[in-house]
Amino acid sequence: MNTSLNRPDSVDLLVIGGGVNGVGIARDAVGRGFSVMLVERGDIAEATSSSSSKLIHGGIRYLETYEFRLVREALAEREVMLSIAPHIVWPMRFVLPHRPEMRPRWMIRAGLFLYDHLASRKSLPGSEALDLDRLPQGEPLRQPQFARGFAYSDCWVEDSRLVLLNARDAANRGATILPRTEFLRAERGAEAWTATIRGPDGQERAVRARAIANAAGPWVMGAQNATGTALEGRVRLVRGSHIVVPALYRGDQAYILQNDDRRVVFVIPYEQDYSLIGTTDVPHDPAQGKPHCTPEEAAYLCEAVSRQFRNPVSPSQIAWTYSGVRPLHDDGSDNPSSVTRDYTLAMDTKGAPLLSVLGGKITTYRRLAEDAARQIGRALGRQGTDWTARAVLPGGDFGGMSRAAFTESMASAHPWLERPLLDRLIRTHGSELERVIDGATSIEAMGGDLGGGITARELEWMRAREWVVAPEDVLWRRTKRGLHMSHEAREAFAARFERVAA
Ligand SMILES: Cc1cc2nc3c(=O)[nH]c(=O)nc-3n(C[C@H](O)[C@H](O)[C@H](O)COP(=O)(O)OP(=O)(O)OC[C@H]3O[C@@H](n4cnc5c(N)ncnc54)[C@H](O)[C@@H]3O)c2cc1C
Structure with a gap:
């Protein structure tokens, strides 16, 4: 390096x-x-880049602002990213509950038709109409208000x-x-x-x-x-905040909710035990310093979900929040959501x-x-050739196997790795997993758990190859293990981190 x-x-x-x-x-x-x-x-x-909604998406809502070039390019990138980084990018199905008062059915159908056909799809399934009053995807939603809906595909990325x-x-x-x-x-x-x-x-x-x-x-x-x-x-700075709450439902599907202000709010399965809810669009003043989720933004997101989910969400459930600032190219639009x-x-x-x-x-x-x-x-004076569409990122080479088949092969090769940990390690290191564990056959041989399931050996790997110098780098960016740990557990991890570093 x-x-x-x-x-x-x-x-x-x-x-x-x-x-x-x-x-x-x-x-x-x-x-x-x-x-x-x-x-x-x-x-x-x-x-x-670590504060996004973590979607590799065409951006269905950009069709409303006629940004067809952007949508086409973004849709096509989904398949590229699935092929060059299958360990950190995976397909996700989005459920769109129908609200006839917001957008008529024909308009949604036309938008989804475009979404399905603007760029070629190899692995992602097309859109469909759903009877949410009869399907499990409808269970988290208020019934009978949200009896009908649609589903379409995009992708998730560990940003x-x-x-x-x-x-x-x-x-x-x-x-x-x-x-x-x-x-x-x-x-x-x-x-x-x-x-x-x-x-x-x-x-x-x-x-x-x-x-x-x-x-x-x-x-x-x-x-x-x-x-x-x-x-x-000019650049327009627009803050977007997310809240994270204990999982609101079971299942791998995400929801895209049309809010009363015509914006959309996502509810996305997150880190196994949580739901990620976002985002907001608020003009950001750099003088405010590091962006953070204000109580108003948290309340807005809770209300948006509570209007459509059977079980209301309240700010007291929030486990974590994060905010980022979009550096948008200012096109003179009045509304931050439309820039x-x-x-x-x-x-x-x-x-x-x-x-x-x-x-x-x-x-x-x-x-x-x-x-x-x-x-x-x-x-x-030297242009070179385009090469990145086919070059796999580190850990993304599953040797021709699907992600599921690769996971099964690792599970049988390393039965001592409990399934949640194995899944997390594959989501983090992909096909480099065996280099990280380096022949170990137990957690003790990996140097023991320093907290949040991170072993001394994994930390060494991150220090040597991932520019890790501080506990936060590991807990909140190389992984999101910080979310699963109490304040005390994070403090203990930080102390062990310093000892291992010494
Ligand atoms: C709330 C939110 C949700 C989003 N959701 C999505 C999504 O789901 N899908 C999607 O595709 N996009 C999404 N985006 C957009 C995407 O996150 C951004 O477009 C992208 O991350 C911008 O990347 P960047 O490299 O331009 O900026 P940054 O990630 O901000 O990187 C700029 C870097 O420059 C560094 N820097 C600044 N000044 C200096 C200096 N003088 N010297 C050295 N370093 C410096 C900073 O420290 C910073 O790390 C979202 C954005 C936000 C805010």
């Missing part, structure tokens, strides 16, 4: 930001043969691991990935930028880069200003090239990165 100890002074491309777009660009560019350095001032995926795996793959291919390293400023020359970065030791150093990609997400404008250039176009989720790449070649990312979705990060790497390649 290319770490700060052997970082180069001169690269083709410096990427600012270790969210999904930054790591996607770094991975694509290094695979085209460019030398690449990525700086992230916090942990990998610390900001927006922070998607970012991490792109960063790992980029590093495996030779990119230098520097978490906890801040981009401070850059001066432009005709041939190259001279950038100043500050590492975790507080030391500043200069890096020469033939091009810069600014993928600083909600901070894209700040990073732009630090290059002494102006960005055409386009499409992305724009702003390329400035008045001197050494600077490409800035505005907007985007996790779903389309790979296409965005491909587009960005092509443009940077053109500006640097």
Whole structure:
């Protein structure tokens, strides 16, 4: 792994930001043969890219704003992501209870027809109408109000691991990935930028880069200003919050609820024991600091679900909340929910090239990165070929087996791994599971449980390959085990973490 100890002074491309777009660009560019350095001032995926609704989706609601290009591209990406990262991306069925007063039946049917046919589907089943008063999917819903509905397919993604795996793959291919390293400023020359970065030791150093990609997400404008250039176009910061409550129903299906304000709210099975409810769309003032879910947002989400679910949800049930800020490309829309989720790449070649990312979705990060790497390649006189649609991410190679068949083969090879732990390890490490356990035949041989089912050996793996330096990196981003632990258990994990690190 290319770490700060052997970082180069001169690269083709410096990427600012270790969210999904930054790591996607770094991975694509290094695979085209460019030398690449990525700086992230916090942990990998610390900001927006670990705070999403975690859906790889076409975005059925974007059909209402006629964003057909975005929907088509996003729909097609579902199949690509299922094939390159089957351990962290899986199909999910969405139930849409019908509310005739919100959208008529013909309109929903037409939307779902488009959703089924705008892009090719290989593995995902098409949409269907449901008699919710007779089917198990109707059980959590109020009856008889929600007797009819529809179902369609999209996908789930472990968002922070998607970012991490792109960063790992980029590093495996030779990119230098520097978490906890801040981009401070850059001066432009005709041939190259001279950038100043500050590492975790507080030391500043200069890096020469033939091009810069600014993928600083909600901070894209700040990073732009630090290059002494102006960005055409504006970013609209829109906060989205989620709440997590004990599971509201059994079953793998998610619900997409049409709320009274015409927005949609998702209820998604989460981390086995929970339901994830989101999201909100609230203008965000960066002066408020780190985004958090306000009591008003929590109440809004509880009310949205309680109107349609048999058992009401109250804020007292909330186990965890998280919030992120969408860095949306400002299209002048009055309503935060209607601002386009499409992305724009702003390329400035008045001197050494600077490409800035505005907007985007996790779903389309790979296409965005491909587009960005092509443009940077053109500006640097060497374009390279597109390659990421077929290149599996680390842990995603099940040797031609389905996920279920791979899980069964691991269960018979390692009967000492209890099923919930085995499932969690496959969702985390995929086909690298056997490298993580490294011949162990018991939890004790894995160094014992440090808390939340994380063993010393798994922690060592994460430290060596996943840039883990703090307990939160493990509990909330490389895994979500923090959610399953009490405050005391998390404190105990942190103490053991420090001891293992010492
Ligand atoms: C509530 C919510 C729900 C969403 N749900 C979905 C969904 O279900 N599906 C989907 O496809 N998309 C979803 N999105 C959109 C998606 O999450 C974002 O588009 C995407 O994560 C943006 O990634 P990014 O890399 O541009 O930004 P970020 O992930 O924010 O990354 C930018 C990084 O740059 C770093 N940085 C900033 N300044 C500097 C600097 N000076 N030096 C070094 N590093 C710096 C930051 O620390 C940050 O980590 C959702 C977004 C939100 C907020």
